[in-house]
Amino acid sequence: MTKVGIAAYGITPFTKDDKKIESLLFESSRILLKNNPRIQKNDIDTVLVSTNNNSKYLSPILSEMVGIQPKIAHSIENLCNSGTNSIVSAYSYIASGLADMVLISGAERYDSPGQILEWDNSRGEYKHPIFWASIFTSSYKRKFSVTNEQLAFVSVKNHKQAQNNPNALSKKMYSIQDVIDSKKITDDLRLLDCSRSCTGSASIILASESMMKNITDQPIWISGIGQKTTSAGFTKNDSFNSMDSTKIATQSALEMANKTIQDIDVTEIHDAFSVCEPMALEAIGLSKTGEGVSLIKELYETENYKVNPRGGLIGSGHPLGATGIAQTIEITQQLQSNAKNRQVENAKVGLVHNMSAAATSSTILVLEK
């Protein structure tokens, strides 16, 4: 079976702009093709679109805009981890021999319908993700005796790191006190604890080993994939202070890549809310249980960019269907030593963590040079 890797990428700034979903998908695809002149457009035999937008037939529309006639073309949706679901699907199309080169384009508008969890009746009237995040925050703080100040380091660190990401939504740095004093959304959540939905697009090309050498001298290989869905409604979770789907997906991905967690040099974590970053670090195994916040404080104080170098979802913004692809682009840039002033030194193996709806489903990707 062929190796599958990342051959090229393109990404737009994350903004609050009012743009059409078709234009957004096209924009990052156009940037990708412009920056990678060795790609022959007609070699792209599959086009996958990742979005929560309600528009239909977006993959054939994007294909027509780009000027290609692929074999396989469809949209993929799974709320906030639509992006990595699309990447895994593209991987399987190539590994199975059905495709050789796949364009995956993810985009979202600031007013995405994926922000409201209409389907989960267990939520009653509380259908916005902030309500599960509030319960997670309350549970995590109580269980591990974590203070608001400790949690605030997530937002302070990620807003700071986002200043070195030219595409980030956040253009400002904040102090611990700024976070604690920001607008109260629920008893346990402040405004600066939340990632913000936004308008943005990210595209990536996956290719088989034989196609790869025509396109790039810096391929990044997908060596590990792990996915797990534990439920849809977050009240089915065993606990509100751990992420079981993330834990299981990480084990599968590391096993497939034949790596241990000690091998991971840089990681993108799905910090939809500040509490998600320590919880995910613990589930992945980068930190002991209950010690995620200490690791985050230490990383911040030592200016170590190893976790969420581009600023995470809190710093970069969270255009749902584009997020998992943007995370994968960041790790690609890190492993290619192309991350400029966000660069983690000597990064050889990276990990992407992308999840949906209170970590009821998670994707983990392991990437290597």
Add this chain to the structure above:
Amino acid sequence: MTKVGIAAYGITPFTKDDKKIESLLFESSRILLKNNPRIQKNDIDTVLVSTNNNSKYLSPILSEMVGIQPKIAHSIENLCNSGTNSIVSAYSYIASGLADMVLISGAERYDSPGQILEWDNSRGEYKHPIFWASIFTSSYKRKFSVTNEQLAFVSVKNHKQAQNNPNALSKKMYSIQDVIDSKKITDDLRLLDCSRSCTGSASIILASESMMKNITDQPIWISGIGQKTTSAGFTKNDSFNSMDSTKIATQSALEMANKTIQDIDVTEIHDAFSVCEPMALEAIGLSKTGEGVSLIKELYETENYKVNPRGGLIGSGHPLGATGIAQTIEITQQLQSNAKNRQVENAKVGLVHNMSAAATSSTILVLEK
């Protein structure tokens, strides 16, 4: 690489009922599991949902309703061929080794948003599919000197064949004159020339060769896959009386299966409108160009069920996301000799044709015992 086949299926009646999309997806999945007691639910490691419905996160929701915790879970949309796109995706997950057993569930409500082609500005105010179908009908009739009476045989045949399909929407037979006298929708289309959107669900399980023997003694293998997207807007088509994407997809599928068109014993054709059946038969190669209507008349007069035994979309109804899966179930039943009074004698190789939006994209599957 493992062979991939169809291990089990479940389907609901196609109706005009007002049911929730989640209930519909669950209904055909429940029927599938009830009818196949050898399936261990926990062996299902991937759940794909095929629909045009705007609800999000439907695959984790269905998984929770079914009581399973899959690895891979997401929704797939590509208008009317969402169903076969999902089947091809499931095939690639299994062939690549990422999955062993995939539940694919397709469902739609009668009021599906996939019926209005909002995105195609080349259509001006004419966004309903009947407008491209009207242009196709007019062009096909003019090019090949085809009469309304000749085209009416498609509807007469498919409504008749649907009477042997217990799940079909149509409960009535019609004469040639009934079709010609039915309500005029456009200059070239009558009501009985159109498939009707409806409420329905169809589920299928794909499995690897090693899993298959635990589940069924009658596996049906997917031996050929072809897909092609030529454009999104139908005005980009080279002609309005041929289906290029279907032609190209058929060539790929037959080549992969190492078969010729003469090997095909039974076929499901995407007759969204009556003109689509002869056009598709010609593109696939079951008929010479311009002679599709003669073949259809002959099949009708000799009571040969080889084309659209379940009544096609015109007779069965067209619940968009379920259609491609229902077509695949029909060919599976035919090859298993389980099609009762619709059975085509001695059927060994079957073909599914599923397309979207004026044949701007097509999927072809070749299935074998």
